[in-house]
Amino acid sequence: MSLSIVILAAGKGSRMKSPKAKVLHEICGREMLYYSIKAAREISDDVIVVVA
Structure with a gap:
């Protein structure tokens, strides 16, 4: 059985008062989205x- 993972990463970050998208804000030098993709890739290649 194969597993597909969908990460919903849309969002402007307007409540964060930033022109940058939410998932592009950095935590420990990496964008938040990086950590989600990294964890997903450990589980599946899809x-x-x-x-958007």
């Missing part, structure tokens, strides 16, 4: 990121 990872889809929705950004």
Whole structure:
């Protein structure tokens, strides 16, 4: 059985008062989205990121 993972990463970050998208804010030198993709890739090779 294969597993597909969809990461919902859309969002402007307006409540964070930033012109940068939410998932592009950095934590420990990496964008938040990096950690989600990294964890998903440990589980499956079929990872889809929705950004709009």
